[in-house]
């Protein structure tokens with residue numbers, strides 16, 4: 001029984017260690033100056049073809065960043081020369097943290113009905 005409890009506690013600790021960190025995501029977004037294109041509050045992109053990111057689903061953002069890193073010539077990859085450059089240095093943890101941060105921001109995204 002004691003071993004089981006220890007195993008459960010260790011499991012919980014390792015899960016929390018890999019959970020997304022909003023604060024770290026904010027620092028990364030500042031470091032790479034993502035807002036310089038995606039706009040103030042991530043709601044006012046500098047060009048209509050640049051997506052709004054505030055409030056977007058965290059897993060979608062992490063998935064999109066991974067796809068840019070992978071590149072358009074790979075399965076499930078995205079090709080965009082601008083974003084490829086920004087996604088390249090990011091680790092999986094960075095992508096999760098950035099996704100959590102952007103998701104936490106007030107959103108203007110809508111679902112049309």
Ligand code: HEC
Pocket residue numbers: 028029032033034035036037038049050051053060061062064065078079080082083086087098
């Ligand atoms: C120089 C301008 C620029 C900068 C800086 C920039 N982006 Fe982008 N981003 C773009 C453009 C343009 C697109 C649309 C690319 C496409 O059509 O696939 C995009 C797309 C994205 C997408 C896909 C959104 C969607 O709805 O599919 C995500 C996520 C993203 N950027 C995150 C970031 C993050 C995080 C950073 C900072 C690390 C960043 N961007 C920095 C220009 C930029």
